[in-house]
Amino acid sequence: MKRLKFIVIPLVLVAGIGAVAMAMASYENKQNVREIYTKGNYLVSLIATHPITSLEKDRREIVMKTLARFTYPEGVAYCIIHDDSGLPMIVLTPKDMAAKIPPDVKTKSLYSIGLTQQKYRLHGSKNIFYEFALPMFEKGQKTGTVRVGLNLPMTSFFSIERISLLAMICFLIFAAVTFVYYGIRQALRPLEQIPTDPADLTIPNDDSAANVDHLQESYSIHVLVQRLGQALTRLKKKLKETESENVELATRLGVATFEKNQIINILDTTNYGVVITDIQDNITHANAFVLNLMKKKLAEVLDRPISEVLPNKDIAQFATQKETRQSVGGASHIETRFAGLAPDETYRVTFSYLQDDDGTPIGKMISLKDITHEKLGEETMKEFVTQLSHELRTPLTTIAAYNEMLMDGEIKDPEVKKEFYNTIRDETRRLTQLISNILNMSKIEMGGLAFNKELVRSDWLFRDCISAAEAAAHKKRIMVEKHMPDKFPNLVGDKEQLKVAINNVLNNAVKYTPEKGSISFSLYESDEHVTFEISDTGHGISKEDLPRIFDKTFRSSDPNITAEPGSGFGLAITEAIVNQHGGMLEVESEQGKGTHITIRIPQEAYDLGSQ
Known part of the structure; x- marks a missing residue:
């Protein structure tokens, strides 16, 4: 057995x-x-x-x-x-x-x-x-x-973890069985003393109190088991409720995490910097713009004071003023530079508080925007306005002075009077041309410059342009070379606007070519284009200035250029007119040797029946 x-x-x-x-x-x-x-x-x-x-x-x-x-x-x-x-x-x-x-x-x-x-x-x-x-x-x-x-992941029947768990369970079961066995025997021992025969229920008086105590102890164990079962039932119900709440909370957390990731991705694609800190100025997030500026990774700046990661006295002072409300009604931003990070760049910095639903501050947000190009544009515009004012004031001053002398009768010599009148006429033309260029430039930028395309005879266009240039070149004893084809090609375009474009180039060639220099003006047809070429032996353009010659607000700082009157509009207008005609404008120049400009206007079919 x-x-x-x-x-x-x-x-x-x-x-x-x-x-x-x-x-x-x-x-x-x-x-x-x-x-x-x-x-x-x-x-x-x-x-x-x-x-x-x-x-x-x-x-x-x-x-x-x-x-x-x-x-x-x-x-x-x-x-x-x-x-x-x-x-x-x-x-x-x-x-x-x-x-x-x-x-x-x-x-x-x-x-x-x-x-x-x-x-x-x-x-x-x-x-x-x-x-x-x-x-x-x-x-x-x-x-x-x-x-x-x-x-569905595969479930492994036997694994190290499962075998270890089984061994532990077996040990716990053995220990639990042993403990329960001896515990039950100890708990039920009073029941062994209860007589099974009703006749034996008559208990002597001496032992009756002790037996009643044993019966009460057995009843207490039964009640305890019942209460334990009820407690387990309530616990199971509570666990189900908690699991349901956890699923709902997990869904909300997932939505919040998803939206947070989207916001972070959007911030990383913006062209300005964003730094978010807690109320103690420790960084909680910085977007890609700021990280690139600091040349750091996000993990390197998190939970660090912003004053250490992005040191700048102007920002610290500006934030302090905002916190103490000393700048109420003052500037909403500051402009500063980061000497150790980007010394040549200017940034606009704004500061604001992040608040919860109750309006309690929970953090701060500092935004940085690179305004270097805006500042350069402002400086360029200031220089342009100053130059334009000078260009307007100079002819007006000459006209006013000469006119006053003529009206007061100070000039008696007829030849001198004639010279004064010619000067007033020239300055008036110069002023008219300047105002016309300003108006044309404004119309071009607003898209309101009208183009009336028609059949244009290139021989007439060539002669009209070269005649005006020859008169100015003759005064400076500049030789003008003309290269014309045997048969002039026709083209479709706005004759007056094309004259403005070509005359701007020719006028620059005469203006910036020293006395006894030479200018070449050529016209020919190639690859279904009518090509105008203007070359001169003037001062030329430096490599640094060449990329900016079509900027309306740019004028070279070369003394040979600034010595001559001009607004800088000419080539900008020429480029716009050539582009409107679907053409191309090419410039080759070397400082001290001269400039070569090529204008190509495409030939278009012209239907006489449409006119």
Whole structure:
């Protein structure tokens, strides 16, 4: 009998261990399925809360990056977002996986009204997948569908962790059984003393009190077991309620995390810097613009005081004034530079508080915008206005002075009078030309410069332009060379505007070529273009100034250039006119050797019947 016990007990123990292992595997599998359902419902609900318009145009890339970063760590096998017609807009899936999904699974997901949960196997695979789908709605209309697939992980029956756990469970069971056995025997020992025969219930007076105590002790154990069962029932109910609340909180946290990631991605794509700190000025976030400025990674600046990471006395003083409210009604921003980071760049800095729903400050936000180009533009505009004022004042002063002398009769000599009148005429023409250039430049920038295209004879255009240049060149004893074709080509364009463009180049050639220099003006036809070439032996243009000669506010600082009157509008207007005609303008120049400018205007078909 004892040998039989020694055989049966190990078999029972082994069978018990096997049953426990199978129960654990089954429980783990059910737990995995439960987690997949919870995770799948949560993910599709999270993604479906965002409008379909956030997946279009500029925000598409940001949403895709956020989805990839958010879903892959969650063990998602695939994520597909369809529009209202069923066409995929975003596909995050391994290669060829989407084609292996059974068509009936896709059809049911796309055409169901509410949340859809499906279990299936891929074609040619034994793995089990769970697909969760949910329609996306906007303003009461279905705008798309979200499909998320999760793979059921394989459950290993025997593993080191499982064997270790089984061994621990066996030990605990053995200890628990031993403890319970002896505990029950000790607890039930008073019951052994209760007589089984009713006749024996008559108890002597001496021992009656002791037996009653034993009965009361047995009743107390029964009540204790009942109360323990009730407590376990309430605990189970509370656990279910807590699990439901945890799912809801996890969904809210997921939505908040998703939106936070989107905000971070949007901040990283902006062209200005954003630094967010807590109320103690420790950095909690900095976007890519600021990190590039500081040449640091985000982990290197988090939880560090902003005064250490971005040292700047102006910012510190500005923030202090804002905190103490000393600048109420004052400047809303400051302009500063970061000597150790970007000494040549100017930044506009703004400071504001972040508040909760109650208006209590919870942090601060400092934004930085690079305004270097704006400051350069302001300086350039100031120089331009100063130069323009000088160009306007000079002829007006000459006209006023000469006119006053003539009116007062101070000039008696007829030849001198004639010279004064000629000077007044020339200065008036110069002033008129300057005002005309300003008006033309304004019209070009506003898109209001009218172009009346018609058939233009290039020989007339050539002669009109060269005649005006020859008169000015003759005064400086500049030789003008003309190269004309045997047959002048015709072109379609605005004759007056083309004359303005060519005359601007010719006038510059005469103006900036020293006395006894030379100018060459050529006209020829090539590659269906009418080409005008103007060359001179003037002062030339430096390599530094050459890229800016078409800027309306630019004028070279070369003394040879500034010595001559001019506004700097000429080449800017010429470029605009040539572009309006679909042509090309090329400039080659070397300082001290001269300049060569080529204007190419395309020839166009001209229909006489349309006129």
